[in-house]
Amino acid sequence: MHAHEHHEHHGAALTRAAQATLEKSGEQWTTMRQRVFEALAASDKPASAYDIADAVSKREGRRVAANSVYRILDLFVASNLARRVESANAYVANAHPDCLHDCIFLVCDSCGQTTHIDDDAITSRVRAAAQSAGFSPVRPVIEVRGKCSDCEGD
Incomplete structure (x- = not known):
């Protein structure tokens, strides 16, 4: 097997790597984007936009709409911060956002x-x-x- 070698980030280091990758692509790392990424990264299974919206809503103490989360997740996928598990219509955080490859x-x-x-x-x-x-x-x-x-x- 020809495995792809890379450094996987975890916890706060993963959030910092995601922020650096997003900013390098010319996008802003907003508070809401950070909250969505942190909720996604904290999930132990692929998370739907609704799962993430619920988690962020609880943390923020206000309702966060799933369609807003979908837009952020689309940006994250396009920027290599997250991967979409197609069959589950759910997402996982990319543990190595600074490395582009197929999964x-x-x-x-x-x-x-x-x-x-x-x-x-x-x-x-x-x-x-x-x-x-x-x-x-x-x-x-x-x-x-x-x-x-x-x-x-x-």
Whole structure:
């Protein structure tokens, strides 16, 4: 396996890395964007815009609309701060926002836990196959559904 090597950030370091990446792209790191990112990063499973809106609303003590969160999440995906788990219509924080690559998601059908792995050899082959079929790939989405090791025994 040809794994993609990178440094993963956690906690406050992840928030700082996300802020630096967003600002480097010319966008502003607003208080609301920070709150949305922190709620996303704190989630132990992929989070929907509604999950994030609820978490931010509780923290802020005021209602935050899901459509506002969707706009921020779209920006985060475009800026590599978050990844969208297509089959779950949910998002995960990118633990290495300063590194652009394609992800492969492993999604547990039992508990919903989602793990991402990086394998440039696989994603390069997917891109090459698309190109040889006359298709110009923008963002390959690879999701493998099954059971995680914790749920395998259930």
